[in-house]
Amino acid sequence: MASNRKVTAGPRLDAFRVGKGFRLKDIDAAARPFASSSREADDAKLVQIGIEIDRLQDVLYANASTGQHKLLVVLQGMDTSGKDGTARAVFQRCSPLGVRVAAFKAPSEEERARDFLWRVHAVVPRAGEIAIFNRSHYEDVLVPVVEGWIDGRTQRDRFARIVEFERLLADTGTTVLKCMLHISKDEQKRRLQARLDDPAKRWKFQLGDLAVRAKWKDYQAAYQALLVATSTRHAPWYVVPADSKTQRNLMVATLVRDALAAMKLAAPKPDYDPKAVSIV
Amino acid sequence: MASNRKVTAGPRLDAFRVGKGFRLKDIDAAARPFASSSREADDAKLVQIGIEIDRLQDVLYANASTGQHKLLVVLQGMDTSGKDGTARAVFQRCSPLGVRVAAFKAPSEEERARDFLWRVHAVVPRAGEIAIFNRSHYEDVLVPVVEGWIDGRTQRDRFARIVEFERLLADTGTTVLKCMLHISKDEQKRRLQARLDDPAKRWKFQLGDLAVRAKWKDYQAAYQALLVATSTRHAPWYVVPADSKTQRNLMVATLVRDALAAMKLAAPKPDYDPKAVSIV
Numbered sequence: 001m002a003s004n005r006k007v008t009a010g011p012r013l014d015a016f017r018v019g020k021g022f023r024l025k026d027i028d029a030a031a032r033p034f035a036s037s038s039r040e041a042d043d044a045k046l047v048q049i050g051i052e053i054d055r056l057q058d059v060l061y062a063n064a065s066t067g068q069h070k071l072l073v074v075l076q077g078m079d080t081s082g083k084d085g086t087a088r089a090v091f092q093r094c095s096p097l098g099v100r101v102a103a104f105k106a107p108s109e110e111e112r113a114r115d116f117l118w119r120v121h122a123v124v125p126r127a128g129e130i131a132i133f134n135r136s137h138y139e140d141v142l143v144p145v146v147e148g149w150i151d152g153r154t155q156r157d158r159f160a161r162i163v164e165f166e167r168l169l170a171d172t173g174t175t176v177l178k179c180m181l182h183i184s185k186d187e188q189k190r191r192l193q194a195r196l197d198d199p200a201k202r203w204k205f206q207l208g209d210l211a212v213r214a215k216w217k218d219y220q221a222a223y224q225a226l227l228v229a230t231s232t233r234h235a236p237w238y239v240v241p242a243d244s245k246t247q248r249n250l251m252v253a254t255l256v257r258d259a260l261a262a263m264k265l266a267a268p269k270p271d272y273d274p275k276a277v278s279i280v
Numbered sequence: 281m282a283s284n285r286k287v288t289a290g291p292r293l294d295a296f297r298v299g300k301g302f303r304l305k306d307i308d309a310a311a312r313p314f315a316s317s318s319r320e321a322d323d324a325k326l327v328q329i330g331i332e333i334d335r336l337q338d339v340l341y342a343n344a345s346t347g348q349h350k351l352l353v354v355l356q357g358m359d360t361s362g363k364d365g366t367a368r369a370v371f372q373r374c375s376p377l378g379v380r381v382a383a384f385k386a387p388s389e390e391e392r393a394r395d396f397l398w399r400v401h402a403v404v405p406r407a408g409e410i411a412i413f414n415r416s417h418y419e420d421v422l423v424p425v426v427e428g429w430i431d432g433r434t435q436r437d438r439f440a441r442i443v444e445f446e447r448l449l450a451d452t453g454t455t456v457l458k459c460m461l462h463i464s465k466d467e468q469k470r471r472l473q474a475r476l477d478d479p480a481k482r483w484k485f486q487l488g489d490l491a492v493r494a495k496w497k498d499y500q501a502a503y504q505a506l507l508v509a510t511s512t513r514h515a516p517w518y519v520v521p522a523d524s525k526t527q528r529n530l531m532v533a534t535l536v537r538d539a540l541a542a543m544k545l546a547a548p549k550p551d552y553d554p555k556a557v558s559i560v
Contacts, residue, residue: 032328062483088375095368096381096412132376188560196554203548210559218409268483274476277468279490 013255016238018231023226024239030182031241033266034250042246049253051091056260057130059267061098064128066268068173071130071133071259072254076138077181077187078219079209081242083134086181089249090256091132103134108125116140116158117165124169130256137162138178141226146218159229166235175259176235180223181242285288293535295519298511304519306503309464311521314530322526329533330373336540337410339547341378344408346548348453351410351539353532356418357461358499359489360471362543364462367412370536380405383414396420396438397445404449410536417442418458421506426498437525440511450514455539458515459532461522465496 016027036042060069075083091099102123111119117137125131141158144150150158166176183191192213195205212219231237238255242248296307340349355363371379380401391399397417405411411514421438424430430438446456463471472493475485492499511517518535522528 066483084375084377087377091376094376095364096371096374096376096379097364097367097383097414099376100380102377112419134377139370142485142540160509192559196557196559200547202550203346204551205554205557207557210557267480270482274482274485274488277485277487277490279476279477279493 004235008086013238013251013258015241016251017067017239018239020229022231022239023229024182024220024227025241027182027239027241029182029187029241030160030243032244032247033241033249034254042250046174046246046249046253049250049257050090052257053253053260054092054093054095056257056263056265057094057098059265060130060260060263061095061128062267063265064098067265068127069175069263069265070125070127070173070178071175071256072125072133072169073130073256074133074136074138074176074178075181075252076136076179076223077242078183078188078216079212080181080188080195081181082245082248083181085245086252087132087134087246088247090253091130094130095096098128098131098245099130100135101132104136104139116163121165125174127173136232137165138226142219142222145222155225156229162230163232163235166230166232170234175263177255177259178231178235179255180237180239181248182228182239183242187243188213213239213252265273281486292380293518293531293538296520296531298507298517298519301512302508302519304462304500304507304514307462307466307519309462310523312524312527313521314534322530326369326526326529326533327373328532329537330370332537333371333533333540334373334375336537336543336545337374337378338544340410340540340543341375341408344378344406344502347545348407349455349545350405350407350453350542351455351457352405352413352449352538353410353536354413354416354456354458354530354548355461356416356459356503357522358463358468358496359460360468360475361463362525363414363461365525366459366529366532368415369525370533371410374410378408379410379412381412381414384416384419390446392464395441397441401445405454407453417445420507422499422502425502425505426495435505436509439506442510443512443515446510446512446515450524455470455543456515457535457539458511458517459535460507460517460519461528462519463522465493467523468493472478481527 016033034042034045036045039040042073059131060071063069077083087101104119107116107119110186120137141162145155170176192205193208195201227237227239238251240248240251289397296313314322314325316325340351343349357363367381384399387396387399400413400417403411421435421442423436449455472485472489477483507517507519518531520528520531
């Protein structure tokens with residue numbers, strides 16, 4: 001059972017948790033904190049953690065109607081940082097029953113007519129569920145900041161509203177885990193080129209991606225600001241070195257596994273005596 | 281690419297498709313239409329089809345913004361018939377990005393205050409998506425019929441509204457695939473007992489399950505009526521022998537694979553010249 005599960009030892013994740021004095025540029029996107037003797041061993045490790053996540057998710061799902069626990073995994077990062085790939089790799093062993101992805105694109109007219117957290121609140125995880133945000137409300141303190149659509153005052157107001165919103169979620173049973181997938185500008189170039197070169201992947205490439213890439217430094221600065229302003233005890237940010245896909249997957253999987261294990265859930269007890277039931 | 285994919289030969293699925301003169305009692309729940317030489321070979325076959333489904337789903341997802349194709353898989357069946365297990369097994373290789381499960385329980389007060397298709401319409405698949413209905417609007421022509429809450433006239437009206445609703449979905453790009461997982465009363469007894477005996481599975485058992493089981497014949501009659509009334513060209517029903525989990529999974533996986541392949545999708549063409557793009 002989950003409550004008796006021993007958490008596998010791994011590298012200290014605290015080093016990647018955003019706290020006081022954090023500087024994004026101190027994190028090496030090419031770091032390999034989970035590297036073992038071989039790629040094969042790393043892959044096997046990921047499968048092993050995936051199986052653990054599946055078991056823990058089953059128990060979380062079993063508690064859907066009797067408990068209030070749920071998990072929100074926020075995935076943010078520059079284009080090609082691997083948000084899609086991480087969602088696939090980390091939850092590869094899970095049943096689709098209790099895992100849901102919410103993808104956020106540019107807001108629609110209906111969405112823009114409400115506050116920026118309205119569409120986000122509508123899709124938070126329910127009890128027993130894991131929700132993965134592929135992009136999130138953090139887009140609202142990235143693009144508008146870089147493009148100059150909002151001023152510093154509005155940016156800080158949004159940070160405050162986000163911290164409060166996430167406290168609401170945390171106070172009502174949601175574990176909020178936020179991962180910034182951190183790639184280098186060189187690695188992005190390689191990945192964009194790979195998308196261009198592969199007809200099966202070409203649909204993922206848009207010319208607009210290059211305009212965003214051209215403002216790389218501005219985006220890094222916007223990330224630095226939001227990471228420091230919104231990494232809280234109730235909803236911490238982790239910066240995940242993501243130039244290596246395997247390393248990225250291992251780190252996010254470990255964070256998810258640990259978040260689920262920390263819930264210390266067990267299968268719910270029946271409200272009847274199983275021995276007294278006779279099936280005819 | 282999907283459009284060039286050869287559909288693997290298999291047993292004739294038409295025999296399990298509900299058409300004129302169909303009688304549920306003619307279908308043997310213990311049938312093994314996909315049985316090969318060994319259990320191992322069957323398992324390997326399921327993995328193979330799962331990989332095909334994953335590839336086809338990737339292409340469907342790639343077409344999300346340029347096309348209108350989507351897939352709705354309806355899973356219905358008596359308790360323990362394997363709706364959860366089927367969803368897990370058939371989509372085990374898929375990314376959670378383009379696969380979503382919608383589970384339908386007894387309607388809430390908000391839902392009962394609208395027509396019975398309101399909550400269903402709200403969660404139909406979007407372009408590029410596969411939605412799996414774990415139970416569905418067909419519950420509204422099962423429980424109320426067996427319990428006598430609605431009369432024959434209302435039952436027939438609901439059949440008509442369902443056929444029209446599904447035609448709306450089909451006309452606007454949705455492939456509607458409906459699977460009734462068909463188990464025998466004896467097999468249900470074994471599975472309910474197994475849930476009772478296993479502390480990890482006990483949460484799935486509710487005393488109310490026995491009250492439903494006691495009306496087995498009435499439920500079979502309600503299924504017979506809905507299957508014949510609502511199996512259409514645009515939204516056919518398949519009755520899936522489900523006493524064997526492997527056989528059940530193989531049949532549903534084959535239906536899903538074939539439904540995706542029939543869309544004949546390819547990766548969308550870019551609206552720019554890939555050779556003219558330079559990444560700096």
